[in-house]
Amino acid sequence: METRELRYFVAVAEELHFGRAALRLGMAQPPLSRAIARLERRLGTVLLERDSRGVALTGAGRVLLREGRTALEAVAAAEARTRRAGQPGLVLAAKAGASTDLLARLLAAYEAGPGAVPVDVRLCQYGEQGRLLRRGEVDVALLHLPFDSTAGLDTEELHTEGQVALLPAAHPLAARRELRLADLADLPDLPAPRYPRADGTHPDGPGPAIRDHAQLHQLIALGRTCAVLPESCRTQLRPDVTPVPVLDAPPVTAVLAWPPDSRSRPLAALLRAATGG
Amino acid sequence: METRELRYFVAVAEELHFGRAALRLGMAQPPLSRAIARLERRLGTVLLERDSRGVALTGAGRVLLREGRTALEAVAAAEARTRRAGQPGLVLAAKAGASTDLLARLLAAYEAGPGAVPVDVRLCQYGEQGRLLRRGEVDVALLHLPFDSTAGLDTEELHTEGQVALLPAAHPLAARRELRLADLADLPDLPAPRYPRADGTHPDGPGPAIRDHAQLHQLIALGRTCAVLPESCRTQLRPDVTPVPVLDAPPVTAVLAWPPDSRSRPLAALLRAATGG
DNA sequence: TACGGCGATGCCCGCCGGGTATCGCCGGGT
DNA sequence: ACCCGGCGATACCCGGCGGGCATCGCCGTA
Structure with missing residues (x-):
């Protein structure tokens, strides 16, 4: 055939x-x-x-x-x-706007190491990285457990952190010192954002359909939704969005993932840099 | 391309x-x-x-x-x-000589049920079933944990049992009431059989290279090797091969395995018959 | 009954995949 | 030093197949 x-x-x-x-x-x-x-x-x-x-x-x-x-x-x-194997360079996929600092540190550590090749960072929409990996369009991806699936991929854990709620600065809950997930469930004025599924479609619901972080932050600033995100997003908040720790939110682990049996020399060097070796 | x-x-x-x-x-x-x-x-x-x-x-x-x-x-x-989807019938892969009784009961139960289609049983060599499943040459396979890998497959457990050592009837150990794995390790007169790996090659060693049960039983009868197998093999022993329970051998689980997303109607009926539903 | 939509069929052509013959290159044997 | 043999590349030719155009046959609908 x-x-x-x-x-x-x-x-x-x-x-x-x-x-x-x-x-x-x-x-x-x-x-x-x-x-x-x-x-x-x-x-x-x-x-x-x-x-x-x-x-x-x-x-x-x-x-x-x-x-x-x-x-x-x-x-x-x-x-x-x-x-891509025919030309030098690595392609790394990351969610637009997520783990920016971690990614910057990772790239800096890699490029300082010996034999570094150019790394093309491909920023993509939520949930797109797994598809890009499986389609062979990128060499390695920065994923976030438990949100992204790593089924069928080799992985290396990088960093685990708690989560904070992002709320419109003017919202009453933004004044709280801490929250629980139950506090954020079913708020009529802040319907939960609808993240895309693996196939790119969005579930039904009252909240806005989300494609990337920039859009999400803007919608929060506009008072249309709220979100629970890893703490590290604090470093890139707009002033009209307020973070509040969520005590019982599951911790988030950033992992590097790549297709099995594809440990090229540049990828191995990137993993060494990532694990501080 | x-x-x-x-x-x-x-x-x-x-x-x-x-x-x-x-x-x-x-x-x-x-x-x-x-x-x-x-x-x-x-x-x-x-x-x-x-x-x-x-x-x-x-x-x-x-x-x-x-x-x-x-x-x-x-x-x-x-x-x-x-x-194969174009023509009726299921193809089932099983190790030649293993779980014969279980397989017979399974097929009898399935064929007694409503809407049964012909089942073509494909007897194959050790470790071949996973490859046949992945290549799409069979619909479902009878595997044995922990020997066969079920990575990337959906499975249904059927039956778990202990293991017995098969020894030449004339061998001194054949007179024992029970054995431990250590009793069978490194016997100079009965070197361990070399089972094939997933790629069909055999590891190195002094024992004979094994392809299927018939060959294995014959080699045991000839006093050239011994083997540890599930208890159910007792029903099909030759008189010159003696079974002795091995107390600390890991239990063996027979499972049906099939490729994910391939639950056709006949396969679903077979699984129903297998689980006694 | 006439028309329109849709897949199948008939017919033709250009291109591409494959075969044969041959070349160019290199390494080794005498 | 020379020749030969092995191997991949090139030149040239041909047949078949993939694709386009025109048309048919069938059926549902207006």
């Missing part, structure tokens, strides 16, 4: 419409129909039920859609990782 | 010789050379260092070899799973 055939099938399976899929693929519809038919013949299986009104997936089609997507991801990751 | 190009590159990277790789691929050497050159041009990276005496991998080449193999495995698994 060629990746082109897989791309074609995935496009048709997602659109459930040969014409639209062909448009998406930048080709005409007839060769697409023929390519799918050939694929079905070679697999000895019907993948799509062509009803007079549209297209539906068969059981085998559903299997190939799921498996084909992961196979295409693996091929794309192989390509991206090889491309 | 097309899978054909990946296959070509992996062949050359494994052989480190264009001529032999072309032979393995069933093609002539010149088009292979051109395909690799084209791949390098498209990736913008040199993958192979063509020295006048032979071929060597560059750093990027090593990356593409590793990543490309997993990508090709993913494509092959997608193809195999789709092929």
Whole structure:
């Protein structure tokens, strides 16, 4: 099975419409129909039920859609990782605005060490780092447990800290010396922010949909929401946002994560710098 | 990147010789050379260092070899799973000769249930089941903890039991009522069998290299080795092999394992039958 | 009944993947 | 020193296949 055939099938399976899929693929519809038919013949299986009104997936089609997507991801990751392995430099993914100081210290320590190569820091939206790692678009990512998943990745813990609530400076709770999570639950005037899920969509709810820290801080300053974040965010607060310790919030651990079996020489040096070795 | 190009590159990277790789691929050497050159041009990276005496991998080449193999495995698994999803029936992998009774009961229970489809039992060598699952060649496998790895698989525990030593009937230890692991360690006349590793190779040592139960039992009967196996193997012993309980051997758990996200209807029915539901 | 949307089919062409022959380079054997 | 042999690259040619255009067949709807 060629990746082109897989791309074609995935496009048709997602659109459930040969014409639209062909448009998406930048080709005409007839060769697409023929390519799918050939694929079905070679697999000895019907993948799509062509009803007079549209297209539906068969059981085998559903299997190939799921498996084909992961196979295409693996091929794309192989390509991206090889491309970057050909040129010097590391690419590190970090949430925009999170752990800025830790990251700065880490990069300074690494660049002071021997054999340092340029590090391209890719700031990304919440939850995007795992995807970038798996897709091979970055070499290493700065994640935060327990928020980010490290399933299938190798990790190195860097730092653990407590959390503070960020509140609009004018809010009554901002005057408190300390808070508990229960104090922040279901505040009608400060609905909880809706962070994106792994697939990039947002859960439903009354609060604002969040993409990155800058947006979150602005929404807090505007009195539209509040958030519970690691203490280290204190160093970069705007004056109209007030931090208050949350005693029972789970501690947050910053970790470096990278795909297994990918310990290149520059990555190893970065890990040495990170662990103070 | 097309899978054909990946296959070509992996062949050359494994052989480190264009001529032999072309032979393995069933093609002539010149088009292979051109395909690799084209791949390098498209990736913008040199993958192979063509020295006048032979071929060597560059750093990027090593990356593409590793990543490309997993990508090709993913494509092959997608193809195999789709092929089998198109036709009814389950394929179950089990070690040849292990847990025969448990397996028989499981299949009987499943086939007595409603909507049972034919189950093709694929008997395989030690440690082969995980590979078959990951390659998509079987739907579900009967594994034994702690011997087999279930990393990356969903599992359902079936049965836990103690272990017995299998000894040549004529051996002095065969007369004992019970044993400890230390009694069996480093016996000069019964060197420990060498079970295959995940990649199919055998560790070094004085004992015989083992592939399956039949071979193992025969070697025990011949007085060439001994083994520690789950108690249930008692039901299928030859008369010239004697079981003796091993008090401190770790208990063995038989588990059903299957790839995550692949709970088809027949597989779900099998799991129901397995858990007595 | 006529029309429109959609996938399949027929037909043609250009390109690319593959084969054969040969070259260029280098290292070793005599 | 020279020649030969092994190996990868290059030159050139060809056939098949992937893709485009036009059209058909089917069916649901107005």
